[in-house]
Amino acid sequence: MNERELKKFEKQLLEERERLFRNIRNIEEVSRSGYGRDNGLDLTSFAETGTDSFDLETSLNIAGYESEQLLEIDDALDRIKRGTYGICEGSGKPIPKKRLEAFPAARFCIEHQEQLEKENAMRR
Numbered sequence: 616m617n618e619r620e621l622k623k624f625e626k627q628l629l630e631e632r633e634r635l636f637r638n639i640r641n642i643e644e645v646s647r648s649g650y651g652r653d654n655g656l657d658l659t660s661f662a663e664t665g666t667d668s669f670d671l672e673t674s675l676n677i678a679g680y681e682s683e684q685l686l687e688i689d690d691a692l693d694r695i696k697r698g699t700y701g702i703c704e705g706s707g708k709p710i711p712k713k714r715l716e717a718f719p720a721a722r723f724c725i726e727h728q729e730q731l732e733k734e735n736a737m738r739r
Contacts, residue, residue, distance in 0.1 A: 624700065625695050632689070638678075639682065639685075642674045643678070703727050705727035706727045709724075
């Protein structure tokens with residue numbers, strides 16, 4: 616992979632990292648400001664509290680997933696610095712550029728990823 620291609624992937628990763636940070640910050644702000652308000656004691660208030668709790672749980676699940684994505688992106692950026700970006704961590708083969716274009720934080724080539732998924736499915 617040449618320097619120009621590496622810079623392109625690095626830029627994509629940094630942009631996605633910033634987008635995820637913004638989303639997580641927004642979720643944190645909304646959950647702090649909107650949760651825990653006193654709605655009174657009527658039945659409508661209890662329903663609203665239940666909806667608020669569900670919304671908060673959903674938001675926290677999304678933030679958790681996006682936090683995992685951030686870790687993957689940070690790891691990919693580190694691989695760029697170390698000179699190992701685009702090399703499958705399982706097989707040592709180059710990861711095709713089409714895969715990296717679709718998923719810039721990819722650690723594995725498609726074949727190795729499929730093998731890992733089959734192994735995980737067999738363990739369940």
